Amino acid sequence: MIDIHPDAEAASRAGAERFRDLARAAVGASGRFTVALSGGTAPERMYRMLGEEPFRSAIPWEGVHVFWGDDRCVPPGHPRSNYAMADRAFLRSVPIPPANVHRMRGELPPEEGALRYAAELESVFGPGTPRFDLMHLGIGPDGHTASLFPFDELLRDRDRTVGTALFRELGEWRISLTVPVINAARVIDVLAIGAGKADIVRTAIRGPLDPFRIPMQLIRPTDGEMIWTLDEPAGAGLEVGGR
Numbered sequence: 001m002i003d004i005h006p007d008a009e010a011a012s013r014a015g016a017e018r019f020r021d022l023a024r025a026a027v028g029a030s031g032r033f034t035v036a037l038s039g040g041t042a043p044e045r046m047y048r049m050l051g052e053e054p055f056r057s058a059i060p061w062e063g064v065h066v067f068w069g070d071d072r073c074v075p076p077g078h079p080r081s082n083y084a085m086a087d088r089a090f091l092r093s094v095p096i097p098p099a100n101v102h103r104m105r106g107e108l109p110p111e112e113g114a115l116r117y118a119a120e121l122e123s124v125f126g127p128g129t130p131r132f133d134l135m136h137l138g139i140g141p142d143g144h145t146a147s148l149f150p151f152d153e154l155l156r157d158r159d160r161t162v163g164t165a166l167f168r169e170l171g172e173w174r175i176s177l178t179v180p181v182i183n184a185a186r187v188i189d190v191l192a193i194g195a196g197k198a199d200i201v202r203t204a205i206r207g208p209l210d211p212f213r214i215p216m217q218l219i220r221p222t223d224g225e226m227i228w229t230l231d232e233p234a235g236a237g238l239e240v241g242g243r
């Protein structure tokens with residue numbers, strides 16, 4: 001489902017409203033809401049909204065479990081850490097139990113960090129493929145999402161829940177959820193902002209299909225819902241409510 005908004009503020013607010021509504025429904029039904037956050041720059045405005053009214057007091061933080069779809073293999077205070085960005089933006093401003101913040105251990109050697117995260121997922125979700133209530137994603141100009149980069153072997157991994165990948169542009173190792181985990185989510189919300197994303201968003205949605213060159217094309221919910229939350233520039237040429 002394509003959800004187009006006039007500007008970045010409106011698109012970010014729509015993402016925050018979806019987070020709030022899904023959290024209230026999940027905590028109301030099962031006492032728990034599990035969400036995997038994306039990194040980068042696009043979600044920061046939305047994350048800040050979550051730490052402010054009216055969202056801060058509307059979200060049942062005591063039942064919210066925050067994970068990451070990916071993070072950079074850097075220490076938690078590092079300026080490139082996705083955890084640090086979310087912590088600054090809202091986590092430190094909301095009454096979420098510290099044990100409910102499941103940070104990827106970027107300070108560890110990458111493969112060790114991935115194994116640790118897989119174990120943490122199993123401790124929360126149990127054995128098998130974790131099913132997140134909300135999977136928040138962004139999309140890179142090359143069509144990557146999380147840290148699933150073009151032609152990377154991690155794209156083919158169907159056995160593990162967490163793996164590692166090298167962001168070649170910066171020689172930066174990453175920890176990332178794998179495709180099966182992302183696709184198992186009940187709701188996948190892809191936030192894309194700005195005219196610079198319009199081409200890759202249109203190609204990701206409409207093709208041509210070339211999923212190992214455009215990893216976002218591997219993201220198709222198994223039986224959940226996928227929403228593209230776009231501002232008008234990023235959604236150029238697409239129809240609201242279209243597919």
Ligand SMILES: O=C(O)[C@H](O)[C@@H](O)[C@H](O)[C@H](O)COP(=O)(O)O
Nearest residue numbers: 039040041042138139140145146
């Ligand atoms: O760790 C990361 O960088 C993200 O998880 C990554 O997948 C991001 O979502 C895209 O690169 C889009 O980033 P922007 O929103 O900054 O364009």
